[in-house]
Amino acid sequence: MANGSRQAAWEFFGTELKRRREDAGISQVELGSRVFVSGGYIGQFEQAIRKPQLDIAQRIDEVLQTDGIFERLWQKLIRDQRYADYFAAVVELERLATRICEFAPTVVPGLLQTAAYARAVTIAANPFVTDEYVEEKVTARLERAHILKDATRPEYWVALHENVLRIPVGGPETMAEQLEHIARLMRERTVWVTVIPYAAGAHASMTGDLRLMDFDDAPPVAYTETSFSGTLIDDPAVVKRAQRAYDLLRVAALSPKASLALIESAAEDYRRCPSTT
Known part of the structure; x- marks a missing residue:
């Protein structure tokens, strides 16, 4: 579904929610309290500013006695088989965010991945799947990165642990290409990337990926992810x-200038490595 069509569908979701709520004689504040969110959130759902999570859509169905219509709409609009269920809502929010701040402890974030790197990561996690499955995942990941090319692209701040530079995903050529891609985006001022070096020691988020997203007309959200859930x-x-x-x-990261130098140095090291493919 194209972005414009998807937004129009979410506007229908909001309009339908408002109509059903008013038909039931329930205020936004009352509905919010009964589904465990604020009345302001209900207003944002009705204006298609924010998308509810699945459990909230299910509770709205229960309160308004709507026979599962909002759950079905949510499944149709949010669920994208190219993404894990727990990540599909995050993809929607990326498109609305005005700023994204991300920490990656071991793997290059999806928005920065090249096709070869994304392919290597996908195969490593799913060694017995078909080529069609792999290419579908890679295509979906590259499509997400289009938000960085839009005129209204979000500010994108990334903190990479040095692990990301040193783990040879896909081999030397893939890593060199990947790090050169990040360096190019940094020089073009499309992204702001810093590196947390090994010398920094213990750091504030050692258990998995962390992402923060800010929006013009909605409160910020955080997203955390481990290997099998988010x-x-x-x-x-x-x-x-x-x-x-x-x-x-x-605070623990190198300066942007020092980070760029380290990334470029690592890319050069991979370029000097003999190919293993």
């Missing part, structure tokens, strides 16, 4: 803790 967080207190953790990561 969690989208909109609780203000927890998001604030995640923001503090990211601030600490930035």
